[in-house]
Amino acid sequence: MKAVSLKQTGETPELEMVDLPVPSPRVDQALVRVSACGFCHHDRSVMAGLLRRGVAGNVVLGHEISGLVEAIGSGVTSLRAGDRVVSILTESCGNCDRCAAGHEHRCRNGLGIGHGRDGGFAEYVALSEHSLVRVPEGVDPIGAALLACPMGVALQAVQETALVQPGEAVVITGASGGLGAHAVQAAAALGARVLAVSSSPEKENALRRLGADEVLINNGSEETGLGFDELVMAMTGDEGADAVIDTVGSALYPSTLRCLAQYGRLVLLGEVMGRRVSLNPAEVIFRDARIFGASGVSRAMVEQAGRMVAEGKLRPVIDLELPLEQVSDAYRLVSERKPVGRIVLLPNAAGRA
Numbered sequence: 001m002k003a004v005s006l007k008q009t010g011e012t013p014e015l016e017m018v019d020l021p022v023p024s025p026r027v028d029q030a031l032v033r034v035s036a037c038g039f040c041h042h043d044r045s046v047m048a049g050l051l052r053r054g055v056a057g058n059v060v061l062g063h064e065i066s067g068l069v070e071a072i073g074s075g076v077t078s079l080r081a082g083d084r085v086v087s088i089l090t091e092s093c094g095n096c097d098r099c100a101a102g103h104e105h106r107c108r109n110g111l112g113i114g115h116g117r118d119g120g121f122a123e124y125v126a127l128s129e130h131s132l133v134r135v136p137e138g139v140d141p142i143g144a145a146l147l148a149c150p151m152g153v154a155l156q157a158v159q160e161t162a163l164v165q166p167g168e169a170v171v172i173t174g175a176s177g178g179l180g181a182h183a184v185q186a187a188a189a190l191g192a193r194v195l196a197v198s199s200s201p202e203k204e205n206a207l208r209r210l211g212a213d214e215v216l217i218n219n220g221s222e223e224t225g226l227g228f229d230e231l232v233m234a235m236t237g238d239e240g241a242d243a244v245i246d247t248v249g250s251a252l253y254p255s256t257l258r259c260l261a262q263y264g265r266l267v268l269l270g271e272v273m274g275r276r277v278s279l280n281p282a283e284v285i286f287r288d289a290r291i292f293g294a295s296g297v298s299r300a301m302v303e304q305a306g307r308m309v310a311e312g313k314l315r316p317v318i319d320l321e322l323p324l325e326q327v328s329d330a331y332r333l334v335s336e337r338k339p340v341g342r343i344v345l346l347p348n349a350a351g352r353a
């Protein structure tokens with residue numbers, strides 16, 4: 001099968017198409033023919049050499065996998081050949097206390113798909129049945145690739161971590177990115193007033209179509225982090241935001257903290273630049289603020305995202321579909337922050353059986 005190999009990390013990484021054996025599923029695994037695999041910022045960070053921890057040598061990247069079950073191991077009970085599936089982000093064991101508690105993404109024996117073990121930038125991938133969720137009727141196979149990351153991840157951050165309530169003011173940073181575009185929709189679907197922060201004025205209309213009530217163009221430089229907290233204060237009658245879903249991280253700090261209302265919740269969901277910030281504890285204390293980190297997504301949340309797509313409450317935002325061979329183009333476009341939503345790679349687009 002064809003697969004992408006990361007030969008050399010760097011600002012312009014060396015990516016090569018290679019021929020690998022089709023993986024044989026273990027007794028508890030299914031062999032999935034990959035229909036689509038999203039190109040995540042995570043993949044970009046690994047390719048650029050910014051993210052190294054836990055990355056397996058010669059790993060096939062890509063964790064946003066949708067596909068068709070082609071074969072199953074003898075111990076698999078929940079899936080059969082022909083099922084349409086989407087992967088969660090971690091290959092999980094289904095047996096440990098975390099898996100039993102519905103935190104499969106924090107499996108004690110888990111390996112990150114397309115990180116600690118091979119992922120979906122290939123024609124086939126073998127994954128445990130516990131790592132695969134059935135795609136509901138009515139969700140197309142390409143959009144389905146986004147059900148776990150970024151849709152489920154964004155939904156989990158908004159609904160379960162930030163506990164967003166109807167009528168609350170919610171700031172989403174990096175609003176046109178993969179996580180952001182789906183966090184905007186999730187917050188709007190929960191009845192929040194959505195304030196979308198973006199650095200690109202040309203994306204305003206797209207953000208309004210996703211459900212943003214206000215679009216704040218952040219003109220502050222990444223070095224100063226200046227910008228949008230005063231705008232948020234002005235738009236909320238000096239109350240501030242009840243929740244901030246931050247997909248950008250250090251580049252927008254401390255605006256993300258300063259725009260919080262009393263009892264505000266800041267969810268740190270993405271870190272683009274990999275830099276340190278300096279925290280003034282008083283800024284947290286006097287707001288009675290709460291700061292959360294969040295990543296990954298449980299099976300239950302992926303299932304909920306699937307139902308919401310089938311019901312028309314969420315929609316996968318796909319900027320561009322590319323054959324696997326154009327992975328370098330995906331890398332370049334994501335590095336330039338061009339896409340609204342995701343670029344997805346189609347490993348079997350060439351029509352090979």
Ligand SMILES: [Zn+2]
Pocket residue numbers: 040041042063064149150
């Ligand atoms: Zn992702």
Ligand SMILES: [Zn+2]
Pocket residue numbers: 092093094095096097098099104106107108109110
């Ligand atoms: Zn487990």
